[in-house]
Amino acid sequence: MxxxxxxxxxxxxxxxxxxxxxxxxxxxxxxxxxxxxxxxxxxxxxxxxxxxxxxxxxxxxxxxxxxxxxxxxxxxxxxxxxxxxxxxxxxxxxxxxxxxxxxxxxxxxxxxxxxxxxxxxxxxxxxxxxxxxxxxxxxxxxxxxxxxxxxxxxxxxxxAGITTYSPLKHFGVKAGHKVGVLGMGGLGHMGVKFAKAMGAEVTIFTRSESKVAEAHKQGADHVVISTDPAQMAAAAGQFDFLLDTIPVQHDLNPYLACLKYDGVHILVGLIEPMEPPVHAANLVLKRRIIAGSLIGGLPETQEVLDFCAEHGISxxxxxxxxxxxxxxxxxxxxxxxxxxxxxxxxxxxxxx
Incomplete structure (x- = not known):
């Protein structure tokens, strides 16, 4: 010992x-x-x-x-x-x-x-x-x-890195896709960097006006203030993927409305019941998907380290x-x- x-x-x-x-x-x-x-x-x-x-x-x-x-x-x-x-x-x-x-x-x-x-x-x-x-x-x-x-x-x-890299890789994020990142903490800021490196157009969703400049500094192309009804309405039907890093209960329904048909809302931060309930119409009428993802396996974790080295991400x-x-x-x-x-x-x- x-x-x-x-x-x-x-x-x-x-x-x-x-x-x-x-x-x-x-x-x-x-x-x-x-x-x-x-x-x-x-x-x-x-x-x-x-x-x-x-x-x-x-x-x-x-x-x-x-x-x-x-x-x-x-x-x-x-x-x-x-x-x-x-x-x-x-x-x-x-x-x-x-x-x-x-x-x-x-x-x-x-x-x-x-x-x-x-x-x-x-x-x-x-x-x-x-x-x-x-x-x-x-x-x-x-x-x-x-x-x-x-x-x-x-x-x-x-x-934080593999948790956000794995779902973006799994769901095939690439150039031409529009990706929204919900939350800008330890997970969210890495999600922005990865999605950008994969060629996507990236938007940060945040509740705080004070984070707009920081979001752009992290590489986001756009910022949506999620508490602003006008900005959320303008974002409706715009996104291929939403990477949801918010770790506490929050209403998914307004965000689901921002997805295109066949859009995917990926949960990586929430490990408790979804409250309030998701309205099934937000899924059924546009064939949208709510998915979850947990870290990554060992080959993919090595891959994300190598990806970061290649693209200068830390x-x-x-x-x-x-x-x-x-x-x-x-x-x-x-x-x-x-x-x-x-x-x-x-x-x-x-x-x-």
């Missing part, structure tokens, strides 16, 4: 605090990684505070991990000591079902193992995530970080010392970050 240091939540109400624990011994197909950077995702807060139920304490969050390889198991072939690598939302799956064989481990028919708060398929222990100084991960679930990417800014690509980040993680959580709840916090894990050495 290797001694590890990190930050953990001990209950639904306790702040994250220093936590010492053990990482497993290296298995033959494992990669040992010293963590350099870890992005902070809203899912980290939901799990730490048990918003979705099922959290097993202590919780060490963090699934946007970039670090360097320190050791490899005897059967590892893809990585060597010193490589800069990433670990995203998954650290294992059954590896042998139809979904896994298709490189869609996020839809594993037997259940994937999350980077944190998952259950290890071999020893049954609960997984601890990237708010720590080191991690041990099965080779299949380790990604190569291209040299062209800044390692700190690359970390959020492993969740996440806009604010660097953070681990000692300030609780303040960062409070700021995230208020939407006060542009657009992703990334923890410099060297700050762990500063102590509590």
């Amino acid at each position: 290797a001694q590890a240091k990190g930050y953990a939540a001990q209950s639904t109400t306790s702040p994250l605090a220093p936590f010492n624990f053990e990482r497993r011994e290296l298995r033959a197909d494992d990669v040992a990684i010293d963590i350099d950077y870890c992005g902070v995702c809203h899912s980290d807060i939901h799990t730490a505070e048990n918003d979705w139920g099922g959290s097993v304490y202590p919780v060490v969050p963090g699934h946007e991990i970039v670090g360097h390889v320190t050791a490899v198991g005897d059967k590892v072939t893809r990585f060597k000591v010193g490589d800069i690598v990433g670990v995203g939302c998954l650290v294992d799956s059954c590896k042998d079902c139809q979904a896994c064989n298709a490189g869609l481990e996020q839809y594993c028919l037997n259940g994937f193992v999350g980077t944190y708060n998952g259950k290890d398929k071999i020893d049954g222990t609960i997984t601890f995530g990237g708010y720590s100084d080191k991690i041990v991960v099965n080779e299949r679930f380790v990604l190569s970080v291209p040299k062209a990417l800044d390692p700190a800014a690359a970390a959020p690509i492993l969740c 996440c806009d980040v604010e660097m953070l010392d681990i000692q300030n993680i609780n303040q960062a959580y409070e700021r995230m709840k208020k939407g006060d970050v542009k657009y992703r916090f990334v923890i410099d894990m060297a700050s762990l050495k500063k102590g509590a």
